[in-house]
Amino acid sequence: xxxxxxxxxxxxxxxxxxxxxxxxxxxxxxxxxxxxxxxxxxxxxxxxxxxxxxxxxxxxxxxxxxxxxxxxxxxxxxxxxxxxxxxxxxxxxxxxxxxxxxxxxxxxxxxxxxxxxxxxx
Numbered sequence: 680x681x682x683x684x685x686x687x688x689x690x691x692x693x694x695x696x697x698x699x700x701x702x703x704x705x706x707x708x709x710x711x712x713x714x715x716x717x718x719x720x721x722x723x724x725x726x727x728x729x730x731x732x733x734x735x736x737x738x739x740x741x742x743x744x745x746x747x748x749x750x751x752x753x754x755x756x757x758x759x760x761x762x763x764x765x766x767x768x769x770x771x772x773x774x775x776x777x778x779x780x781x782x783x784x785x786x787x788x789x790x791x792x793x794x795x796x797x798x799x800x
Contacts, residue, residue: 683747687791691757696748698732703748703756710780731759731776736766749779749792757783760792 685693696704708715708723708731715723732746743765749758761775779788 683745685795687749687795689786689788689791690752691788691791692750693747693760693792693795694750696746696759700748701728701732704728704731704746704759707756707759707778707780711778713781714778731761734775736763736773739763739766747796749783749788751783756780758788758792760796762796 683693683695687693705723705725705728708728712722715721715727719727735741735744743763745760745762745764747760747762748756749760751757758777758779760777763773763775765771766773777789777792
C-alpha cells in the first residue's frame with residue numbers, strides 16, 4: 680500500500696495509519712462517541728475500530744483501502760479518514776468514514792481534508 684503524507688493549508692497533516700496505531704484510533708472513536716450514538720445507538724467498541732482497519736467492499740483488497748490520520752499542530756490525532764480507491768467504479772473513491780474529534784469541529788477541517796484528498800498534487 681502506498682504511504683500517504685500530505686501537509687494541509689492549516690498546518691495539519693494527513694498521514695497513513697496502520698494497525699499498530701489502533702490505540703490512538705480507539706481513543707479518537709471514544710471521543711467521538713456522539714457520532715456512534717447517533718448512527719448506531721451505542722458507544723463505540725472494539726468491533727467499530729476493527730471495521731475501520733478491516734472492512735472492505737466486495738471485490739476490493741487491502742491495497743485499495745487507505746486509513747488516514749489527520750494530525751494537528753501538537754501531532755495528536757484530530758481525525759481519521761477511511762477511503763477505498765476505484766469503488767464503486769474505476770477512478771471513483773468511496774469515503775467510508777470521516778471522523779473529526781469534537782474539539783476540532785467547526786474549524787472547516789473536514790472541508791480542508793476533502794479538498795486535499797480530492798485534488799492531490
